[in-house]
Amino acid sequence: MSDESRIRELSELIRNKCLQTRQQQQQAEGQAPNTAIQVQGAEVLSRLREVIVRLQEEIKDPSPAGIQQRLQYTASKLGLNYSNQRSANGVSCYLNTESFYVEVCVSDNGTVTSANVVLGQETQKNTDILVKLLQDCKYIEFEKHIKSLVDMFSQATGQDTAVLLLKAVFAIESILSSIENPNYSNPIDSILLNHLGIVTPRKAGLPMKLTFFITPSEGISAGLNQESSSSIIEGELDVGISAKVQVERSSTQFYRLPIDPNIFNSSQGAFAQLTEQNSVSVPLTLILSLNEDIPICTGIAEKLQQTVYLTTQTLPSLIAPHVDQLIISEASKKVKDSNVAKEHITNSVHTIYLPGQVHEYVGLGVHNEVPNLQRGVLLPNRSVPFTHPVHVIKIIYLLRQQLVYNTLLVSCLTRKRRGTVPATKSLDDYSFHVSTQPPEAIIMATQLLTTKGGVIPLKFKFVIPQEKVAPTQPVLHLQAGSDDQSMEQSPSLNKILAKSLSIPVTIHAGFSRPGVLPPSVAAAFKDHQDALKAFNSELTSCGIASGDFSSHMTSLSEQQLTGVAAGFKRKRPPV
DSSP: OOHHHHHHHHHHHHHHHHHHHHHHHHHGGGSOHHHHHHHHHHHHHHHHHHHHHHHHHHOOOOSHHHHHHHHHHHHHHHTOEEEEEEOSSEEEEEEEOSSOEEEEEEETTSOEEEEEEEETTEEOSOTHHHHHHHHTTOHHHHHHHHHHHHHHHTTSSSHHHHHHHHHHHHHHHHHHHHSOOOOOSSHHHHHHHSSSOEEEOOBTTBOOEEEEEOOHHHHHHTTOOTTHHHHHHTTSOOOSEEEEEEEEEOSSOOEEEEOOGGGEETTTTEEOOOOTTTEEEESEEEEEEESSOOEEEHHHHHHHHHHHTOSOSOOOOTTOOBHHHHHHHHHHTTOSOHHHHHHHHHOSEEEEEETTEEEEEETTTOOSSOOGGGBEEEOGGGEEEESSHHHHHHHHHHHHHHHHHHHHHHTTSOOOOOTTOOSSOOTTOEEEEEEEETTTEEEEEEEEEOTTSOEEEEEEEEEOOOSSSOTTSOEEEEEESOTTSOOEEOHHHHHHHHHHOOHHHHHHHHHHSTTOSOHHHHHHHHHHHHHHHHHHHHHHHTTOOHHHHHHHHTTSOHHHHHHHHHHHHHHSOOO
16 A cells, blocks of 8 residues: 555544544533533544554655654654764664663665664674664564563663673573474474474564464464475464563562573583573573463473472462363353354353264363362463573473363364254264363263174273373374273374364264274274164164164163163064
8 A cells, every 4th residue: 555545544534533523522512511522622632642643653754754753753652762863974863761772873865774772782683674674664563673672671670680681581592593303394293393393583672482382273274384384483474372482570589590502502402500600690580471371270380380490380279160161261262153152161062063973072071070180270471481491391391281182172162063064963973971181181982882782882082192202292092892901092093183183083083984993993883883784774664763763862871772772683583
């Protein structure tokens, strides 16, 4: 959009605001005169300020005067002091705080020649970004960089502390950047499997960002491809769950933070101990500041405390709800359909329609007793404090454990039926009773019919690794038969589970794809299918539609199911 078009649009906005004010003035005639004038005057000033701010943000003036005016506006908006000084070739503009200042040099022909962040004797490098933003009149982006610096240095108690803060941040960022990660062609794998996910380095004022989790469905919706990794690294693409490396003031305690990047030996992957030579003691902690709320259970909260040796992490109270309920409540907030969102919270039975199958998940989020380690809380302030780079790897590991658990649980919530998927149940649909062991496992239990007229239990146990193995690679254990029978795995289903992080998708694949179930489970499932065919034949001969029968079938007890099966077996004529 050209400047002329923007001015025309903003002029129209001013006209509309004036018309709106006039209409409200006419409506306010019945009020007391002084009150009406005060209300109208305040509203007019407020709207004029809106228009002025919009004009300031939209009009891009690349002239020396325009750049200086914009820098002065930015300083005023962020509460900074502004000054300028003539030089032989142009003007030096200063945005000042007690801790640091930004020096921008503008030549007489409108070229921005430099933009430096100065803190005592420290001059921040890599400020070519600020020069380019100003030269391209991207003032809003420039303002984000300056605000981020203001927020960071506001945590320091003086310039000396601010200098130490900057050294610690630079050291941590340098170390995290040097941690080696495998090269994955798929950015989703890079996000989920690398120690730190995909690392976006610091750019001038914007802090380092670690994109460490994304659900496969979100990755597909975002259209991620091989080129997406570089877009994330450059900060041009924002996806998934990420954490920025920032600082936070401590009002009660001093912490030792590294200031020497050489404490990490990249060839050995080992960290040195912090000493007085390679670290400083300051009233600050580093934090991983997350971009969204994460429900965590007490077990994970305690492990986070043990990992970073800090007690600033808030634990769930003894009256906090079960973490499953909190996960479901948070997930419902992201659902656009209000009716579906309400069902997530109120329903104890959740229905998923899949191609050729309908799954019912019974008891999801229902807990009569809540063990303390399974109580839930939102990650306080969306942040986790740390003092050493080795903590970051462990923190991300623990958060991934919780996020994989949360994702698997949410995958079982009711969704709107799409397309031509049948709305009625049939004999080959499945009802599962849900039990959970957060954040370690989710168990789906159902029953399979047998051709002998009985039923056998079938369990799907989805396990999130707790040690060594990447938590984003959950494992499925299957068991057909009694509890004393050993559980089996399916490499094919484990791959599907890792690629989808979805319980319904994985179970659907097990029931619909030949050759993916373990031998004992496959045999039990085939026997179940043979029993269903016999049932269907008997129902047809009795004039009963399978859908009518199956609507009551899942509510029958094992004894009733056995009796029904035996009854049909007795009716079946001898072969």
